[in-house]
Amino acid sequence: MASLSTFEINEPLDMHLHLRDADMLKLVGPLTSNTFSGALIMPNLVPPITTKEALLGYKQRIKEACAKDKFEPYVTLFFKNDYSYEFLADIKDDIIGIKLYPAGITTNSETGVASMDVEVLRPTLESMSKLGIPLCIHGETNGFVMDREKEFMPIYESIAKAFPNLKIIMEHITTKDAIELLDKYDNLYATVTLHHLLITLDDVAGGMLNPHLFCKPIAKRPEDRSALLNAALKAHPKLMFGSDSAPHPKHKKECCGCAAGVFTSPIALQVLTELFEKHDALENLNAFVSLNAQRIYNLFLEKKTIKLVKKDFTVPAIYEYKNENVVPMYAGETILWSIESIN
Numbered sequence: 025m026a027s028l029s030t031f032e033i034n035e036p037l038d039m040h041l042h043l044r045d046a047d048m049l050k051l052v053g054p055l056t057s058n059t060f061s062g063a064l065i066m067p068n069l070v071p072p073i074t075t076k077e078a079l080l081g082y083k084q085r086i087k088e089a090c091a092k093d094k095f096e097p098y099v100t101l102f103f104k105n106d107y108s109y110e111f112l113a114d115i116k117d118d119i120i121g122i123k124l125y126p127a128g129i130t131t132n133s134e135t136g137v138a139s140m141d142v143e144v145l146r147p148t149l150e151s152m153s154k155l156g157i158p159l160c161i162h163g164e165t166n167g168f169v170m171d172r173e174k175e176f177m178p179i180y181e182s183i184a185k186a187f188p189n190l191k192i193i194m195e196h197i198t199t200k201d202a203i204e205l206l207d208k209y210d211n212l213y214a215t216v217t218l219h220h221l222l223i224t225l226d227d228v229a230g231g232m233l234n235p236h237l238f239c240k241p242i243a244k245r246p247e248d249r250s251a252l253l254n255a256a257l258k259a260h261p262k263l264m265f266g267s268d269s270a271p272h273p274k275h276k277k278e279c280c281g282c283a284a285g286v287f288t289s290p291i292a293l294q295v296l297t298e299l300f301e302k303h304d305a306l307e308n309l310n311a312f313v314s315l316n317a318q319r320i321y322n323l324f325l326e327k328k329t330i331k332l333v334k335k336d337f338t339v340p341a342i343y344e345y346k347n348e349n350v351v352p353m354y355a356g357e358t359i360l361w362s363i364e365s366i367n
């Protein structure tokens with residue numbers, strides 16, 4: 025009998041994750057914490073996380089939901105223009121970064137910033153830069169949907185230039201323009217999702233509409249996907265894996281007015297392994313999914329080894345807990361790798 029191939033991932037990190045709250049958190053939290061060592065948790069709850077009390081309470085609820093696993097939730101604060109230096113100095117050690125959303129650009133971002141003018145953002149950014157707090161950004165304008173990220177590039181540039189000591193993370197990049205910008209400024213970094221390495225707009229809307237692949241930023245053109253994939257496969261040192269796994273209940277996806285977000289937590293490591301194997305790049309997967317983020321964010325992790333085996337896995341049609349449910353990417357389909365053991 026031919027022996028099965030196996031592959032090990034050490035201390036995997038998901039540097040862009042939505043865990044929501046309450047029963048949805050209890051449903052999706054363990055689907056990340058069982059296989060990942062840690063994750064950067066997005067603050068776009070309703071209302072968003074803007075106080076120390078809300079932040080610490082949320083971190084505690086995440087720890088309880090994920091209590092079975094060795095897992096570190098790296099929580100973030102929702103960017104506001106009026107945070108004082110004293111407030112940020114006090115909260116600095118509890119957060120991994122602050123997430124900036126242009127108002128209304130994505131799910132639960134209504135109270136984000138109304139202007140991306142550097143002068144308007146300056147007070148908070150100056151404090152962050154002095155305190156060494158990284159800035160994570162959802163970088164889209166409100167222009168034509170396919171151009172929103174590209175149009176945001178000058179804004180990234182203006183912030184990168186104005187605050188050379190501020191670490192700026194371009195979240196969930198989807199274009200070759202963003203990949204090109206990465207190498208222009210020392211203080212620019214990026215995350216990329218699994219789905220943006222796999223799909224283009226064709227998969228979302230080129231045939232029958234697939235609401236489970238609808239997300240912000242929308243998937244782009246084949247040449248964008250190639251640029252993202254090339255950078256990920258070589259584990260570009262400024263690029264990190266961030267799933268942007270963004271669960272919404274089934275009835276909010278399969279309806280008129282579909283919510284944006286793709287739910288990938290339960291399949292992320294298996295499909296990444298499939299993708300890197302297909303492109304003969306498995307030797308770079310640990311850098312892409314862990315080492316780059318450890319270096320960029322100065323993280324120190326306990327050992328956790330995920331052993332994957334090349335064995336078919338049928339993705340569940342739906343994940344459920346009490347009244348919550350969520351449909352994963354590739355629901356009901358077969359993927360080529362499975363999780364064999366977690367140590």
Ligand SMILES: NC(=O)N[C@@H](CC(=O)O)C(=O)O
Nearest residue numbers: 042130131239240270284285
């Ligand atoms: N990516 C998405 O399409 N949705 C995210 C928000 C975000 O990351 O922009 C969500 O919170 O649902």
Ligand SMILES: [Zn+2]
Nearest residue numbers: 130162195240
């Ligand atoms: Zn976003």
Ligand SMILES: [Zn+2]
Nearest residue numbers: 040066268270
């Ligand atoms: Zn997100």
